[in-house]
Amino acid sequence: MPTLEIQHVDPTDERALRAWWEVGRAAAAERPVDAVDSWEAVRVGYVAPRTDGRSVLVAAVEDGVAVGAGRVFLLRGENAHLGVVVVDVVPERRRQGVGTAVLAELERVAREAGRTTLVGTAATPVDADGPGPAFAAALGYAVASEEETKVVDLVTAPAGWGGLDAEVTAALDGYRVEVVDGRTPEEHLDDVCAVLSAFLGETPENDLDLNLEHWTPARIREHEDRMEAMGRAEVVALAVAPDGRVGGYSDLAIQRVDPRHASVGITLVLPAHRGHRLGLAMKLATHRRLLELFPGCAYVETTNAGDNAAMNAVNEQLGYRVVERALDVQKRL
Ligand SMILES: CC(C)(COP(=O)(O)OP(=O)(O)OC[C@H]1O[C@@H](n2cnc3c(N)ncnc32)[C@H](O)[C@@H]1OP(=O)(O)O)[C@@H](O)C(=O)NCCC(=O)NCCS
Secondary structure: OOEEEEEEEEOOHHHHHHHHHHHHHHHHOOOOOOOOOOOHHHHHHHHOOOOOOEEEEEEEOOEEEEOOOOOOEEEOHHHHHHHEEEEEEOHHHHOHHHHHHHHHHHHHHHOOOOOOOOEEEEOOOOOOOOOHHOOOOOOOOOOEEEEEEEEOOOOHHHOOOOHHHHHHHHOOOEEEEEEOOOOOOHHHHHHHHHHHHHHHOOOOOOOOOOOOOOOOEEEEEEEHHHHHHOOOEEEEEEEEOOOOOOEEEEEEEEEEEOOOOEEEEEEEHHHHHOOOHHHHHHHHHHHHHHHHHOOOOOOOEEEEEEOOHHHHHHHHOOOOEEEEEEEEEEEEO
């Protein structure tokens, strides 16, 4: 009987990192979205310095071949009680305890680092039950938030956006949208901090054990530098009120070395600024700017709670359609 060895993967060891990445790629092959970062993006991303947390990578290796892979991201800052876990097993080696062994090591690492809660996301088809949720439940992870992953096709959808401009213009009432590539203008830094700091408190209720994050100008600059170092381009739209204050924020990120698809980060309009179609206006602006910068980008994905009516309405107008369910699962250690 070949024995299964659980090994830590040094991200500077390209051979080991590549084998680890290939497990994730094989595990995601049946998913309806191309959910795996390209090898180039992973190779650059895991060695880029970061101060918001650190990743520990684990592989399950049998006869020199990686059959399972996992990662725990140990956050710093307000959520230093958390670890974010990912587990993948190649299809031909499932239901043999590989996933359990990988997760056990990730949990051991998390405990040793003083973590008390682990969270993860189990993706599953819209109308069927994939293995992720059953695995999570079997290992003691409860569903804390039900999300949906949506995709907009950038080849076909933009043709329908022209009609949305009139709706936005009619509601703007002196507001304007400013698009920022990569670096937040100095004059908006404090306001952007306030919007980002409010984000978690303004999203629909869920059971996730997350603390609000306090954003400072230094933290924003650090984030922007890190994105650059990781080869990620960010496109941000700010909703600016008639008095010049920022009332809304929406962003998209894309890997420069793999610009086939982009993902939405966060979108928020502060309560005092709602009712001006700013969510739609900002998203139109980021998606159009994305296409100017990366004309070959084929689609954008976003994940948000199925019961977030306001965001879902905007996404539907832009042409997003649900492609997968994403269950945020959580275990208190
Ligand atoms: C989910 C995944 C990691 C499970 O890996 P695995 O090695 O097959 O898991 P294990 O063999 O350790 O399974 C442990 C238990 O989980 C449950 N489980 C796992 N897969 C299941 C499935 N397809 N259906 C029902 N229960 C399942 C069972 O209770 C199983 O114990 P049992 O086989 O003794 O009944 C693997 O299917 C995978 O890579 N899926 C794609 C990526 C993913 O969804 N990751 C999980 C994110 S949380």
